[in-house]
Amino acid sequence: MTTLKPGDLARIDLTLNGEAVSGHAEPRMLLADFLREKCGATGVHVGCEHGVCGCCTIVMNGVAVRSCLALAVQAEGAVIETVESLAPDGTLNAMQEAFRKHHALQCGFCTPGILMSLIDLLRRNPKPEREEIVHVVGGHLCRCTGYSNIIDAAMDAINGTAK
Amino acid sequence: MKPRAFTYIRPATITEAVDALSHYGERARVLAGGQSLMAMMNFRLVEVDALIDISRLAELSRIRVTDGALEVGAAVTQNQLLLSPELKSHVPLLAEMLPWVGHFQTRNRGTVCGSIAHADPSSEIPLALALLGGCVVLQSKRGTRTLSADQFQTGILSTARAPDEMIVAARFPANGKSGHAFRETSRRHGDFAIVGIAALKTGANTLRLGFGGVSSRPFISTLEGGNAKAVTDEIEKLVWQFDGYEDMHATSRMRRDLVRRMAPALIEEAFA
Numbered sequence: 084m085t086t087l088k089p090g091d092l093a094r095i096d097l098t099l100n101g102e103a104v105s106g107h108a109e110p111r112m113l114l115a116d117f118l119r120e121k122c123g124a125t126g127v128h129v130g131c132e133h134g135v136c137g138c139c140t141i142v143m144n145g146v147a148v149r150s151c152l153a154l155a156v157q158a159e160g161a162v163i164e165t166v167e168s169l170a171p172d173g174t175l176n177a178m179q180e181a182f183r184k185h186h187a188l189q190c191g192f193c194t195p196g197i198l199m200s201l202i203d204l205l206r207r208n209p210k211p212e213r214e215e216i217v218h219v220v221g222g223h224l225c226r227c228t229g230y231s232n233i234i235d236a237a238m239d240a241i242n243g244t245a246k
Numbered sequence: 247m248k249p250r251a252f253t254y255i256r257p258a259t260i261t262e263a264v265d266a267l268s269h270y271g272e273r274a275r276v277l278a279g280g281q282s283l284m285a286m287m288n289f290r291l292v293e294v295d296a297l298i299d300i301s302r303l304a305e306l307s308r309i310r311v312t313d314g315a316l317e318v319g320a321a322v323t324q325n326q327l328l329l330s331p332e333l334k335s336h337v338p339l340l341a342e343m344l345p346w347v348g349h350f351q352t353r354n355r356g357t358v359c360g361s362i363a364h365a366d367p368s369s370e371i372p373l374a375l376a377l378l379g380g381c382v383v384l385q386s387k388r389g390t391r392t393l394s395a396d397q398f399q400t401g402i403l404s405t406a407r408a409p410d411e412m413i414v415a416a417r418f419p420a421n422g423k424s425g426h427a428f429r430e431t432s433r434r435h436g437d438f439a440i441v442g443i444a445a446l447k448t449g450a451n452t453l454r455l456g457f458g459g460v461s462s463r464p465f466i467s468t469l470e471g472g473n474a475k476a477v478t479d480e481i482e483k484l485v486w487q488f489d490g491y492e493d494m495h496a497t498s499r500m501r502r503d504l505v506r507r508m509a510p511a512l513i514e515e516a517f518a
């Protein structure tokens with residue numbers, strides 16, 4: 084049994100975008116804040132802190148999750164991917180290129196979360212139908228684009244069939 | 247916002263988990279998927295002295311078929327259950343309802359039993375459990391007891407769980423090939439239901455109907471098939487038995503109206 088008292092600093096070891104990283108967190112620290120503040124993964128955006136907006140979505144142990152609804156201490160030993168993993172040498176991947184081409188972002192605050200959700204979807208199903216993309220994007224709020232361009236971009240990147 | 251400081255406990259076994267629960271009682275909460283609890287803690291709607299994290303407990307991660315029921319352990323996530331082959335073959339009604347529970351991203355962490363423990367009146371999983379006549383297995387240092395869905399959920403976010411008890415599993419009776427149907431109205435797919443209705447064929451001319459979002463807990467009733475007029479009359483009688491649940495999203499009147507509009511096609515589908 085692991086017990087951490089309020090204020091105790093636990094050492095957390097995890098794999099972030101393929102690299103072993105570690106940092107310290109007290110029990111109340113959210114995973115989103117840990118990734119941003121202790122690991123420098125500022126592509127993890129924090130919007131609502133109650134699971135609704137999707138900006139903080141990361142891939143944890145292979146699946147897309149809200150990092151504002153998990154504690155840093157729960158990520159001990161986890162394998163985490165954030166938006167930083169998509170263009171390690173600064174070259175955009177095909178999905179990011181499609182987002183750019185289709186104006187699928189304006190302010191870009193929602194974009195990292197949406198990209199990470201799409202990764203989970205595409206790993207489970209490399210050729211999703213438009214409707215599945217709509218459902219996955221439905222788990223995110225975007226105040227700029229009106230969503231159509233995001234869905235078009237995803238369709239283009241996947242099938243080359245944007246409407 | 248951020249949660250208040252608390253003690254974090256990650257038990258390695260169920261025994262350790264119930265020991266910790268009995269020590270802290272009402273001052274602790276079980277942390278399963280965190281998809282409701284962490285949001286409430288971030289907003290300081292819930293403040294606790296201790297969180298007991300069961301999300302990694304291997305003993306609670308099992309899905310199995312026993313005595314004609316699908317038993318789902320308390321650490322099984324909604325998406326894990328959706329992907330399990332036993333779900334479609336044994337409880338197809340629940341297979342149809344699960345994709346309506348939040349978003350794909352919240353189902354990756356949110357658990358089946360956590361939703362039952364949370365007892366939101368519009369939630370799909372407690373509705374399925376109540377309609378199917380399922381039960382909840384509770385464990386504490388004092389022992390184990392099994393409560394029917396009807397005994398377990400007592401009202402809005404309220405259950406018969408004692409402070410030192412945790413849910414270890416939920417059992418959904420297999421509905422196999424019997425006719426069933428589910429419909430839901432929400433502002434947007436993935437949002438909480440305004441009204442959810444599920445139906446299960448129990449005889450040549452009888453249905454069990456379950457309504458979510460219309461009362462402080464799932465509302466269950468039976469219905470005899472008949473011509474369109476008879477069915478409409480039955481529905482009209484039913485909607486006036488709801489206890490008038492409403493919130494900022496919809497008045498109780500709107501909920502009654504939605505049931506009037508949604509139920510006839512659903513009933514037809516379940517009988518077909």
Ligand SMILES: Cc1cc2nc3c(=O)[nH]c(=O)nc-3n(C[C@@H](O)[C@H](O)[C@H](O)COP(=O)(O)OP(=O)(O)OC[C@H]3O[C@@H](n4cnc5c(N)ncnc54)[C@H](O)[C@@H]3O)c2cc1C
Nearest residue numbers: 134276278279280281282283348356357360361363369413
């Ligand atoms: C954006 C969003 C949309 C959502 N939409 C829906 C929706 O449409 N329909 C719906 O039904 N839900 C919805 N939810 C909530 C759902 O995702 C949660 O998964 C579910 O309500 C709680 O399950 P959990 O495992 O996350 O539990 P937690 O959040 O970890 O716990 C919830 C409560 O149950 C208690 N608890 C959990 N497990 C146990 C146990 N084994 N024993 C005793 N007590 C326990 C906790 O102490 C806490 O009080 C949504 C959530 C989000 C963030």
Ligand code: FES
Nearest residue numbers: 130131132137151
């Ligand atoms: S910040 Fe996590 S979902 Fe909005």
Ligand code: FES
Nearest residue numbers: 189191225226227
């Ligand atoms: S691009 Fe601004 S919120 Fe989506």
